[in-house]
Amino acid sequence: MTTIFNVWDFLLILLYAIIPLAYIIPFALMAVYAERKISAWIQNRVGPNRTGPIGLFQTTADILKLMQKEDIVANGADKKLFLLAPIVVFIGSYAAYAALPFSSVYIGTNINLGVLYMVAISCFVVAGIIFAGWASDNKYSIMGSLRSAAQLVSYEIPTLFVIISIFAITQQFNLRELSEMQTSNILNWGIFGFDGLGYKRILLIPVLFVLMIILFISTLAEVNRTPFDLPEAESELVAGFHTEYSGMKFALFSYLNMQICLLFQGWSLRFSLVDISHHLVTSVICLDCHGLFQ
Amino acid sequence: MELFDLFFYIFASVIVISGAVTVLNKNLIYAAFALLILLSSVAAMFFILGAEFLAMVQILIYVGGVLILIVFGIMLTGQVKSVPMRENFVYLLIAAVFTGLLCGLLVTGITARPDMTLTADIASTPIKMLGNLLIGKYYLIFGMLGVLLLVILIAAAGMARNNKE
Incomplete structure (x- = not known):
């Protein structure tokens, strides 16, 4: 009680909280571009190629377009909830960055239960999606939101099981410690058994590989990407829970949904951008593995 | 006033206000939204008191499980927007008496044993x-x-x- 409340402390905390955005926005731009381009190649199309060299600025242009759009609120919609629901979704996906170690230097809060925190805070996304679907006053929205919520809740279970097994192997909840266990040598990665287990980890490799596949599938389901795009099925529901949203609010939904996918699947790439010396090789090979496996 | 106190009072007031909205609002969806805010501020309270595990479990079970279940339940009920509530003076009186009793019980229970209250400066669990x-x-x-x-x-x-x- 001796110290007096310091405004600078507060501003410092705010600044600290904004840092991930400086990473997320360019990363999301490039990741969406990559997704479009690669899926185009798979389907024997060209993909975006007009805006900028080989279409590199296509997503930037899309975001600029979304920002200029009129913010439409449907007549029958519940205005307050319609406004608040995207914010809840945003909180759920952005707050997860607080426990994510971007590098050996920068981590929002180095809490002991980092992974559990990320799983827990993602629950806000489910709630936000349901509220968004209800507030839209549109049957496609509500059906899409219920499907989406059911899918998110049910695929949380395999994710949690995998996380529990990782805890059992490493006896470590702290995300920074967990990623430090996997540095410095390719054989220290999660998939090859963790550091400090000796030769016994050879026995673990098949198990961990299966875990990686389970985790990959369940994270795909959690972000509603292609094999699991039931909630946004275009042929039956117009666009799922964000049918009625336009402009920036739509951008909040779609790009942050996308971002969760990348958060879980590509934080090794994030490492490599920030802390090149440690993690460059990791990012190239293991892009689509879950964070736990680096 | 420390930063800790500031956050404590902010979250405490949010808890009280959203609790009142949860109970008093006639629109069930609004009540559920207020419940979301209430539960997450309780989790935030646990966080600033240093009980990380409890906070995480609070979010995981209450926000991720119970609240979603409640909202699914609301979606299945017919009357969502204006639920009839008992606003008689008698009911209000009964509610006030019982709330007062509970409040008094809690306050006396907590202040009777000052050795049981811990200082807020707890290291993480x-x-x-x-x-x-x-x-x-x-x-x-x-x-x-x-x-x-x-x-x-x-x-x-x-x-x-x-x-x-």
């Missing part, structure tokens, strides 16, 4: 110690709760099964 306590000292309670949950699970599965008559 050592999760290993928690696990050791659950498996060691409190094993009986832990096991009994496990059995209880199993019974509930079996009962729920039994109730959910279609009755073939």
